Amino acid sequence: MKLDITIYSTSNCGYCELMKSFLQDQNLPYKEVHIGNDPDVAQFLMQKTGRLGAPQTSINGEWVLGYDPNTASRIINRFKRFS
Secondary structure, eight states, X not given: OOOXXXXXXXXXXXHHHHHHHHHHHXXXXXXXXXXXXXXXXXXXXXXXXSOOOSOEEEETTEEEESSOHHHHHHHHHHHHHTO
């Protein structure tokens, strides 16, 4: 199964950079969306996760809140088993 990964990040966010580096180290492509001042993105995140903090990472529709490589690895490995 192909992984669809999106990182929602902000400028000057150290944890966002760590999450991107984690995915790059795993050779996993991802899309990045800057939260910035976009009210539509903020509303989307509130609906999906109930939080506005960054980073927030969607992996095939499952969410990792903050920099949490352990949770991200569990989700990624679960989807890789089905590919």
